[in-house]
Amino acid sequence: MGSLQLTSIRKAFGDHEVLKGIDLDVKDGEFVIFVGPSGCGKSTLLRVIAGLEDATSGSIRIDGQEVATVPPAKRGIAMVFQSYALYPHLTVKDNMGLGLKQAGTPKAEIEERVTKASSMLSLDPYLARRPAELSGGQRQRVAIGRAIVREPSLFLFDEPLSNLDAALRVQTRLEIARLHRRLKATMIYVTHDQVEAMTLADKIVVLNAGAIEQVGSPMELYNRPANIFVAGFIGSPQMNFIPAEKLEESGCKTIGIRPEHIALSRDAGDWKGKVVHAEHLGADTILYLETEQAGLVTVRLFGEHRYGADDIVFATPDKALMHRFDANDRAIA
C-alpha cells in the first residue's frame, strides 16, 4: 500500500509563489525522485506531502485518502532528513522506537520491529549508543532505520546523502536501492544530484521554478527530453546547445547534442576546432573544443585518448541523436 495523488498543489509564502500547480500520480511501490536546481521547490513539495507545510491550495491523497487536515504523524509516512535529525539525548534504539511509542504500540512489537530494522541495516552493535558516538554514515543509517520501523506506506527522503562523503554516498545509495527492492515500498526522494536520480529512480520528476518540467523514467528523460531545461539538467557533462543558424539548420532554434554523441578525428569531420582543455578521467576523456562552426563544444570520449590542449581536431555529431528545440525551448519530436 502506498499510492499518492497530487492535484494542482500550490504553495505561496506571502506574494512569492513557490509551487505553481503540481499534478502528480505515484503508484504503489514506485521509487520517484524529485530533482531540480536549488530553489525549484522540490523540498517544499516534499514537506507539503509530509504535512510539515500546508499547501495554499490543491489536494493530496495518500492511498486514496485526502490528507490535507491530517497531522504528519497520522499520514502513514516516514521521513529521512539531510541533517539526520536524530534525537541527541536518546539511544539509537530509542531513536528508532520513539514514533511507535508515541503511537501506543505494545513494547514487544516495538522491540521486534527495531531488531528487524537494525539487523537489516547492520546497526546491531550500536543500539545502546547515542547519536554523538556515531559516524555520519551510521547516523544516516539510524535515520533510515527510524523510517523503516514505522512501516509507512510512503517513505520520504530529503537529500539524505548530501552530508556524506563521496565513497559513503555511493555505498548508502546502494543500500537505499536494495532497501527499496526488499521492502517494495513507495519512496519519494528529493535530490539536486542528477546521478542519484538516474541511478535510483523508477520515475524522475524534473522541477524548475515551482513547476514540473517533465516526468519520466531515467532513460526517457535522457533520450527524449521535453525541453532545453531537462536536456541540460539530465546528463553529465551537460548537453551542448548550439544556435541552429550557426549550423544552417532550419525549422528549429537550437540544436542539442550530448558530449558522448560526438565522434572525434584528427583528419576529417564536420566541425574543425582546437582543444581548449582536456580532462583525463581514465574511463572517460572530456575535451573542450573551440570550433569554427559551433563555438565551444564539450566532447566525451570513452577510454583514454592522447589529445592535449591546442591540438587541432575534427568533431562529427551523430545526426540521429541530435535534439532539436523550437523558439519556446520545447523539443521538436
Add this chain to the structure above:
Amino acid sequence: MATARTSYLRAGLIHVALVSYTLIALFPVFLTLINSFKSRNAIFREPMAIPTPSTFSLVGYETVLKQGDFIGYFQNSLIVTVVSIAFVLLFGAMAAFALSEYRFRGNLLMGLYLALGIMIPIRLGTVAILQGMVAAGLVNTLTALVLVYTAQGLPLAIFILSEFMRTVSDDLKNAGRIDGLSEYAIFFRLVLPLVRPAMATVAVFTMIPIWNDLWFPLILAPGEETKTVTLGAQMFIGQFVTNWNAVLSALSLAILPVLVLYVIFSRQLIRGITSGAVK
C-alpha cells in the same frame, strides 16, 4: 610552553590582565569577608588588615543571628529568587519558542515589544506597580515580588532564548512532528535540552539582580514577615550609628546561597549536548 601559536610574552600579558581583573573584582568581597570576622575597633583602626587572634571576633554574626529573623529573611530571598527564575525560564522559553518557531502576523513586532523591557527600567513604573499591588491586596506578600521580578527578567530571557532557539535544527523538530510528538513535547523534550546552556546563562543573569535588589522589597514588601536578606541587612544601618560588624556579616552570609545557585547553573553552562544532533 612556547609553541607555534603562543609565546611566553603574550601568554604572560594575558595572564597579567586576567589576574588583575580577578583581583579588582574579588577585592570588595574579600574586604567584606575579612572585616566581618573582626571586632568593631579593629574594623575602624585597620580596615585592610586580616583578622588576627587579638582582633578576631564573631560578634557581627552573633548580632545577625540574634537580632531579627535572619533565617526567615534568607528563606524569603530564596523563595522569591528561585520562583522568579523558574517563571522567567518557563515563560521566557515558551515565548521565545513561539517567536522563533511559528510564522504569524506581527511576529517581528511582538518580538520587539517583548524585548523593549531590556531598554526601559522597570523601576520607572514603581508608582503604578505599587498602586496595582495595593489594589490587588498583594502588598507585603512574596507574590508581589515574584510577579515584579518575573516581569523584569522576561525581556532579556526572551531575547537571548529566541536567538538560541533559531539555531535548533528545523529537521529535528520536524522529525519529532512526524514521530507524533505534540508541539509541547517538541518544546519540552527536544528544544529545551538543546538550549540548556542558554537557559543557564539567562538564569544567572536573572538571579543576581533579584537577589541583590533592595528597591522592590523596600517598597512592596517591607513587613517583617516578607523581608528579604538585603532589606534585613538594612536594619543595621542607622542614620547616626551603623553596626558595621552586623552589616558585613549579613552581607557575607548573603553571598553563600547565590554562590551555590551559580555553581549549579554554571555546571549546566559547560555541559552542552548539542553535538551529534545534526551533522
